[in-house]
Amino acid sequence: MTEENEAFRIRENYQRLQRKAEEKAAAATGSGEPVITVAMATCGIASGAIDTYNTIKETLQELDLQVRLRTVGCTGHCYAEPVVVIDHPASGFPPLMYHGVSSGKGRMIVKSFLRDADPLFEHVLGATTESEDFPGVMDFPRFNHEKRVIMETCGVVDPDDIFEYIEHGGYSALAQTLETPPAQVIETIRSSGLRGRGGAGFETGRKWDLASKAPGDRKYVICNADEGDPGAYMDRTVLESSPHQVIEGIAICAYAVGAAEAIMYIRAEYPLAVSTVERALKQAEENNLIGANILGSDFSLPVRIFKGSGAFVCGEETALIASIQGQRGTPRYRPPYPASHGLNGAPTVINNVKTLASVPPIISRGAEWYRGIGSAGSPGTAVFSVVGDVVHPGLVEIPTGISLRSLIFEVCGGIPHKKKFKAVQIGGPSGGCLSETFLDVPVDFDSLKKAGAMMGSGGIVVMDEDSCMVDVARYFLEFTRNESCGKCTFCRLGTAQLLEILNRITIGEGKEEDLETLEELCEDIAEGSLCALGRTAPNPVLTSLRYFREEYEAHVFEGRCPACVCRALTAYYIDLDRCARGCDACVGCCPVEAIFTTANRKKGVDQTLCVKCGECAVACPPEYDAVRKVSPAGLVPIIPKPVTE
Amino acid sequence: MAQAENNAFDEEEESLARVEDALQNETKDRANLIPMLQAVQRLCSYIPEPAVRLLSRHFGISPCEVYGVATFYNQFRFNPPGRHQIKVCMGTACHVRGGDIILENFSRKLGIAEGETTEDREFSLERVACVGCCALAPVAVIGDTVQGKMAPSKVEGLILGFQLEKDRAEREKREDDRRE
Numbered sequence: 001m002t003e004e005n006e007a008f009r010i011r012e013n014y015q016r017l018q019r020k021a022e023e024k025a026a027a028a029t030g031s032g033e034p035v036i037t038v039a040m041a042t043c044g045i046a047s048g049a050i051d052t053y054n055t056i057k058e059t060l061q062e063l064d065l066q067v068r069l070r071t072v073g074c075t076g077h078c079y080a081e082p083v084v085v086i087d088h089p090a091s092g093f094p095p096l097m098y099h100g101v102s103s104g105k106g107r108m109i110v111k112s113f114l115r116d117a118d119p120l121f122e123h124v125l126g127a128t129t130e131s132e133d134f135p136g137v138m139d140f141p142r143f144n145h146e147k148r149v150i151m152e153t154c155g156v157v158d159p160d161d162i163f164e165y166i167e168h169g170g171y172s173a174l175a176q177t178l179e180t181p182p183a184q185v186i187e188t189i190r191s192s193g194l195r196g197r198g199g200a201g202f203e204t205g206r207k208w209d210l211a212s213k214a215p216g217d218r219k220y221v222i223c224n225a226d227e228g229d230p231g232a233y234m235d236r237t238v239l240e241s242s243p244h245q246v247i248e249g250i251a252i253c254a255y256a257v258g259a260a261e262a263i264m265y266i267r268a269e270y271p272l273a274v275s276t277v278e279r280a281l282k283q284a285e286e287n288n289l290i291g292a293n294i295l296g297s298d299f300s301l302p303v304r305i306f307k308g309s310g311a312f313v314c315g316e317e318t319a320l321i322a323s324i325q326g327q328r329g330t331p332r333y334r335p336p337y338p339a340s341h342g343l344n345g346a347p348t349v350i351n352n353v354k355t356l357a358s359v360p361p362i363i364s365r366g367a368e369w370y371r372g373i374g375s376a377g378s379p380g381t382a383v384f385s386v387v388g389d390v391v392h393p394g395l396v397e398i399p400t401g402i403s404l405r406s407l408i409f410e411v412c413g414g415i416p417h418k419k420k421f422k423a424v425q426i427g428g429p430s431g432g433c434l435s436e437t438f439l440d441v442p443v444d445f446d447s448l449k450k451a452g453a454m455m456g457s458g459g460i461v462v463m464d465e466d467s468c469m470v471d472v473a474r475y476f477l478e479f480t481r482n483e484s485c486g487k488c489t490f491c492r493l494g495t496a497q498l499l500e501i502l503n504r505i506t507i508g509e510g511k512e513e514d515l516e517t518l519e520e521l522c523e524d525i526a527e528g529s530l531c532a533l534g535r536t537a538p539n540p541v542l543t544s545l546r547y548f549r550e551e552y553e554a555h556v557f558e559g560r561c562p563a564c565v566c567r568a569l570t571a572y573y574i575d576l577d578r579c580a581r582g583c584d585a586c587v588g589c590c591p592v593e594a595i596f597t598t599a600n601r602k603k604g605v606d607q608t609l610c611v612k613c614g615e616c617a618v619a620c621p622p623e624y625d626a627v628r629k630v631s632p633a634g635l636v637p638i639i640p641k642p643v644t645e
Numbered sequence: 646m647a648q649a650e651n652n653a654f655d656e657e658e659e660s661l662a663r664v665e666d667a668l669q670n671e672t673k674d675r676a677n678l679i680p681m682l683q684a685v686q687r688l689c690s691y692i693p694e695p696a697v698r699l700l701s702r703h704f705g706i707s708p709c710e711v712y713g714v715a716t717f718y719n720q721f722r723f724n725p726p727g728r729h730q731i732k733v734c735m736g737t738a739c740h741v742r743g744g745d746i747i748l749e750n751f752s753r754k755l756g757i758a759e760g761e762t763t764e765d766r767e768f769s770l771e772r773v774a775c776v777g778c779c780a781l782a783p784v785a786v787i788g789d790t791v792q793g794k795m796a797p798s799k800v801e802g803l804i805l806g807f808q809l810e811k812d813r814a815e816r817e818k819r820e821d822d823r824r825e
Contacts, residue, residue, distance in 0.1 A: 046778045046791035078780030231737035233777030268683065268720050269776065271789075309679055309718035312774065326678035328717040387738040387779035394780055425737065459779075461737045475740045479774070485717070591750055591797045611753075613746045615797045 007179045009296035014175035017287060021166040034067045034088040034114060036060075039081065039155055041074035041240040042272050043233075047081035048102060055103035056084070059110045067114065073241020073276075075155030077142070078394035083155075085128060086113060093119055094127035094134055141410045142392060147373060149381045150197075150357045151234075151397045154241035159276050162283040165244040171289055173363035177252045178297045185256040186212060189359065192367035193379040198224055198315070198352030199430070199456040200532070201378060201445035207349060210339040212257040214347035219259040222343065222350045223250050225266040225273070226320060228312035229428035230479060232459030234383040234395055235353040239266065239273040242357070243280035247303065249356030251290055252363060254301045257349055261302055262290075265320055268307040277305060312429075312483035315457075316531045317342075317350045319485065330485045331531035352457075354383055375401030378444040386412045388461040389419065398443070405439040408462055419464035422563075423548070427456025429476045429483075430536035432543030433469055452543045454536070468565035469548040470555050474502040476540035480533065490528030494521055495537055502541070507568035508632070510556035518545060564629040567612045571633040574603045574616075578626035586616035586627065596641050604639035660689040664696050668703050678704055682715050691722045719774070727762045727769035729807055731755075731787050736775030738782040747783050748772060750800040767811070768804075 029035070036056060040049045053071065060067050075083050080099035084106060087095035096119055098109060105123060113119045126137035137143050148154075157164040165171070177185055190205025211219060223246060227235040239246060250262045266274050281303055285291040292300045306324050313319045314329040317338050323329040324343060342348025358380060362370045371379050378400050384407065387393045391413030398407065404424060408414065415421050423433045432453035434441070441447050445455050463472070481495040498521055501514050522538030522545075529535050545552060554560045561569040574586070574595075579602040586603055587595045594609035595616060603626075605616075617627040630636055664685050671677055678700070685696045692715055701708040715721045733739075733748040748770075752758055755768050762769040778784050781793025787803065 042776075042791070043778045043780060046781055046784070046793050081780075227777070228774065230735070230740075230775035231779055233775070233779060236777045269773065307680070307683060309683065309720035310774070311718050323679065324676060326675040326714070328714050385779060387782065388741050393738075428737065459737065461741060463741060467741055472741070475737070479735075483774075589798050591753065591801065611746075611749065613750065613797050614743070618796070 006297055010175055010178050013288065013295040014172065017163075017166055017171070017289075021163040024163045025167045028068060031066075032089055034065075034086065034090070036067055036069050036110070037085040037087070038069070038071050039073065039075050039083040040071045041237055042270070043074060043078050043237075044081045044083065045272075049082040051103040052082045052084065052101050052106045056106045056110055059107045060114075063111065063115055065110075065114050070158055071160075072155050072157065073159045074237045074395070076151060076237070076395035076397070077392070079392040080125060080394075083125075084109070086110075086119075088113060088119075091117060091119070094129045094131045094136070097125045097128050097137055098123050099125040142396075142412070145402070145406065145411045146397055147381050147399050148397050149361050149370075149373070150238060150245075150354050150383055151242070151395065152361065153245055154238060157242060157244075159241055159243055160279055162244055162280065162287060162289075165242070169364065170244055170360075171248055173360035174248050174251050174255075174289065175295055177255055177363055178295060178299060182212060182256045182258060185252065185363070188363060188367050189256070192362045192370040194355065194358055194362060194370065195378050195380075195445060196352055197354035197358070197382065197458075199427070199454065201455065204351065204355055207339055207351070208253065208257050210337070211259075211347045211349045214340040216340075216347045218261070218344075218346050219257055220343045220346060220348040221250055221254045221257065221259045221262040222320065222324075222348060223262070223264040223353060223356055224315065224317075224320060224350050225264060225270075225353045226308040226315045227267060227270075227353075227457060228310075228315050228483070229457040229459050231387060231425075231428055231461050232385050232457045234385055234458055236267075236270045236273050237395055238353050238357055238383075239270070240276050243277045244284065245357045245360055246353055247277075247280060247284050247290065249351075249359035250303060251294065251301055252359050253349060253351065253356060255299055257347070259301070259349065262304075263324065263343075264303065264305045265308050265314075265324065266305055268309055274305060274307060281305070311485070312479075313485045313531070313533050316533060319531070320350065321348065328485070330487045331533075333530060354458075374399035375442060375444045377446050382443065382455065382458060384443075384458045384460050386460045386462065388425075389415055389464040389467075390462045391416050400444040401442045403440045403442055404434070407443060407460070408439070412462070415462070415464050417464075419466065421462070422465050422467055423463045423469060423472075423544075425453075425461040425463065425472065425540070426459070427454040427539075428459045429480050430454060430532060430539055431456045431459075432539045433463075433472060433547065434543065435547040437547075452539065452546065454539070466563050466565065468506075468561050468563040469544040469551050470502065470506055470561075471565050473541045473544045474499065474506055477502055477537070480537040484533065484537075488529045488531075488534055490525045491530075491534030491537065494525035494528070495534075497521055498525070498538070498541060505552065505555045506561075506566040508555065508559040508566075510552075512556065514556060515545065515549075515552055559632045559634075561631045564631045566631075569633060570612060570629055570631045571607060571636040572605050572610055572612060572614070572616065573628055573630065573636045573639070574605060575626045575628050576602050576639070578624050579603055580621075580624050580626075583621065583624065585619045585621060589615045589619040591615065598639060599642050604641060606641060607633075607636065657689065657693060661693065661695055661699070663688045664699055668699060671703070673704055675704060675706070678711070678714060679718070682711075682721060686721060691725050722771075724760075724762060725766065727766050729768050729787055731768055731770050731785060732773045732776070733759075733770070734774075734776045734778070734782070734784040734786070735772045736777075736779060736782070736784075738779035739775075739784055742782040744783040746797060747785060747795045747800060750797045751785070751804075754800060754804050767807070 084101045127134045194204045195201040319329040319331040338348045477499040564570045
């Protein structure tokens with residue numbers, strides 16, 4: 001009887017919230033006034049979204065227009081930022097998405113569309129809803145390849161308004177969960193096949209099951225948002241754009257494993273994410289969705305934020321726990337796993353942001369639905385941040401199992417400037433560089449591992465022919481050397497040795513036996529390290545050695561960098577046959593005044609002064625295109641510098 | 646110059662007093678150490694040595710233990726930052742697009758190496774792992790503003806902008822003084 005009462009109370013409390021959300025939404029849209037939506041997550045702001053927002057606001061006041069101006073998080077279309085969506089039902093147009101809206105453009109569009117009824121089609125990316133007479137954004141490959149589960153409400157709801165999330169069905173999964181026995185919740189997650197999205201791909205259901213069965217009075221749930229992988233930023237985006245979906249996932253997880261407290265471990269380098277989550281937690285508590293007796297049930301869950309202080313290794317579970325306990329973030333030997341011995345020695349579930357954000361949709365729509373998405377071995381969707389040399393960089397959420405080729409060339413538009421594809425780096429410092437032959441590898445945990453890379457946190461950096469693989473390997477080694485916590489000798493000293501050799505190769509002082517030493521060292525580091533940081537640190541070197549060996553050989557044997565990237569091996573010069581008399585474009589941009597005028601008023605580069613930044617190549621007008629790069633540096637033609645008195 | 650040093654000294658005394666105040670209401674639980682280090686950095690804008698001693702007394706652990714934890718994490722700095730903090734992103738995407746060239750340019754223009762502060766305390770320069778704006782690479786963060794799509798010429802422009810702003814502020818101050 002009491003159980004029935006409780007279930008009734010939960011349902012009633014949730015329905016009350018839902019009604020309130022509906023009323024709020026109806027009040028906002030009922031008047032039929034136009035709505036302007038500006039995307040304002042960190043990358044939008046970096047592209048100038050704040051200026052755009054303020055200008056639009058001023059323009060609206062100036063023109064005295066009744067328009068609702070709202071902000072949302074990130075839409076994932078970083079290439080198009082700042083993005084503005086204008087929904088003007090009275091005009092007869094569907095909601096239109098504008099891209100690259102600078103503040104001036106914002107003013108122009110608002111004036112023209114809302115006052116003069118001309119939507120300025122030339123600036124429209126597409127309509128956000130499907131309509132017969134207007135091309136929609138869904139017609140772009142970018143949009144129709146995507147399947148949004150984790151980022152479902154990103155860029156749709158206002159992250160600062162919990163009711164917008166509730167109106168989109170938010171927290172219904174939590175209400176439903178609270179009426180279900182915990183074991184059944186775990187069973188749903190287990191049969192959905194959800195695997196940890198933090199990188200290692202451990203089955204989430206199994207992790208929860210272990211923690212729920214582990215003995216202990218006080219259990220914890222930790223949301224791992226210590227996204228340290230350089231080149232990946234999806235956790236930040238999810239927290240900034242849809243914090244409630246993550247909070248709901250945390251609450252469901254805590255209920256399933258019987259946890260008494262939850263901690264969100266967020267990087268301090270993400271100030272906007274921290275403040276957004278702080279506000280979201282406050283709203284959730286005010287509406288009785290976290291805190292004491294959630295929705296009138298017996299289940300209580302305090303949630304707090306712990307700000308991580310910037311150590312890559314703290315993404316590792318045991319290091320993260322050490323850090324929360326006020327220690328240096330060094331990992332310890334596993335087992336025992338945190339699921340049985342975690343924070344303060346108690347059973348602890350540590351899940352990544354994306355894993356937890358996948359939970360509410362799975363509960364709402366069922367395990368079967370989730371299993372049906374993506375590949376069989378690792379079902380569901382994965383979020384990738386595709387950056388580097390692609391036309392449309394940004395966040396992409398796709399079903400697992402689609403090939404790298406369609407991800408890079410269809411979804412992200414391929415390589416810009418008609419350059420050739422060279423390599424793709426997946427999984428950050430733990431991942432590998434794959435060459436063109438691997439483009440048809442399906443993107444999922446197991447296939448990528450087989451190729452020598454790993455899914456990792458989902459950072460994908462695409463590189464065109466102008467990238468040097470030795471330099472990329474050197475870059476990652478520099479990163480892991482700096483971030484090694486110092487506990488294991490092989491990781492601490494081995495990465496330093498690897499880096500030293502790679503440094504030597506990139507300045508043309510490589511020795512013949514270096515390549516073998518590299519391979520040997522890589523093996524030793526992988527074997528002699530405790531945590532994933534050390535075990536996977538050699539991956540960038542190993543994969544680039546395996547797939548791009550000829551580049552290493554060119555550096556070592558010929559002192560030549562094939563891509564002309566390694567600066568010690570490269571020189572810039574100006575092709576006198578193409579240089580125009582009297583043009584001073586390169587002179588003006590050179591930061592070190594290395595460019596001089598020759599006797600016949602053309603230009604030359606003083607090799608002793610040149611820092612090889614490449615600015616002159618950018619500045620040189622395309623019709624002359626006279627700046628050339630050459631490697632090895634010794635091949636540079638000698639152009640006499642006139643003697644000045 | 647001597648007065649400027651005195652002012653800086655007073656400021657530090659003041660912020661240390663604030664740290665001491667803040668510590669009074671905090672638990673002595675070791676788990677609170679990192680949040681307290683973050684609080685010190687917020688109040689003093691870096692971790693001065695006396696603050697390490699305050700924390701060691703508060704938590705009942707040795708100063709070297711506090712220092713050991715603080716130096717482990719990249720967030721904490723041990724020298725006072727400049728008025729304009731310049732952080733150059735060294736993430737993968739920024740590296741591929743020439744982030745090191747941007748860092749080098751800042752370093753050359755300001756005459757300081759990474760991790761240092763200019764003598765007039767106007768600028769400090771550091772490298773950060775990734776600020777998460779990879780689509781705008783290469784990126785630098787100045788104060789709280791993210792500057793995307795950096796180029797060596799943009800570096801000069803930004804520094805010149807700050808210089809002009811400072812000159813104008815000084816000129817206005819002089820004019821105000823004269824009027825008084």
